[in-house]
Amino acid sequence: MIETFIAQYYTNQTIPKLIVTQEHVNQSLMSEFFKLNYDIEVKVINKAIGDKRVWLTMAQKNAQIALKQKLMQSESQENRVEALKAIFNLSDSFSRIECFDISHTMGEGTVASCVVFDKGNLQNKEYRRFNIEDITPGDDYAAMREVLMRRYKKIATGEGVKPDLIFIDGGKGQLNIAIEVIQELGLSDIMLVGIAKGEGRKPGLEQLFLEGKTDPIIVKKDNVGFHLIQQIRDEAHRFAISGHRAKRAKKRITSSLEDIEGIGAQKRKNLLVYFGGIERIKNASIEEIIMVDGINKKLAEKIYDYFH
Structure with a gap:
C-alpha cells in the first residue's frame, strides 16, 4: 500500500x-x-x-x-x-572478501584497516580499524600479524563471519605472514592473495601473489575483475590513511596541551570541550581561557604564553 x-x-x-x-x-x-x-x-x-x-x-x-x-x-x-x-577459480558460493592495509608515518601512529566486500558491495558498517602499538616502529610484518590475529582469533572460535577471500595489501612477505596466522588459528577454506604495488607504484601494474605460487598471476589491466580488486584495495588504503591521520591529529592536540605544566587529562578535556578545538585555544585571550572550569589566572597565562 x-x-x-x-x-x-x-x-x-x-x-x-x-x-x-x-x-x-x-x-x-x-x-x-x-x-x-x-x-x-x-x-x-x-x-x-x-x-x-x-x-x-x-x-x-x-x-x-x-x-x-x-x-x-x-x-x-x-x-x-x-x-x-x-x-x-572461486566457487559459486563465494561471497565475502576482507582486505587489510597498514598506514603509518615513519613508523609512528600505525593504524591497520579491514574493509569488507560482501553480497556484491562494500559493507562500510562492517569496516574496522586497529591501533597497532606494541611493535617495533615501521615493522609492517609485525603490524600485519597483529591485525590478522586480532581479527580472526574470535572467528577461529566460531564468532563472527569467516571470509572466503582475504586480500593483503603487500607482496610475498606480507602474504607469508597472513598464511602463518591463518594456519596457526586453524582456519581453512580461505584464499589468501597479496596485492603488491607494481613498477613505479603505478595503478594497473599491481601484481597478485597466491599461496603456494612463486610467481605472480598475470591479469590484463582491462579485466573488470581486476578493477574490482583495485577498488577494494583502494578502499582499504583510504580507510587506513584516514584513521592514521586522525590518530596523528589527536596525538598532536594531546601532546601540545599536556606539554604545558599544570595541564592534565581532565583540564585538557575541559579546554577542548569549551573551545571546540585546539585552534580556538591558540587564538583565545587570557580572559577567555580563565572561563574554563579548573583554569585559574596563572594557568591561563601559561597556556596563552605557550601558544604565543
Missing part, C-alpha cells in the same frame, strides 16, 4: 507540509498519521494541477532515470564479481 510506504519513508526523512502523488492515497488517513505521530500538519494531494503537475512529472522522470542507473550499476557490479571469481 502506498500509505505504508509513505509512513515508512518519512520515519527518517524531513517531513514536508505538502505531499503530491499520482497514486490514490487516503488523504485523511495520512494527514491524521502525521498529526498523531509527528504533530505536523501535512496536506496530501492525489490530483496535481498546474505547477504541482510539472513537479510530479519531473519527479517521475528522475525516479525512472535513477532506477535505470541503479540497475546498470548492479549489472556492472555483477559482471565484476563474476570476472573476479574467474581470476581465482
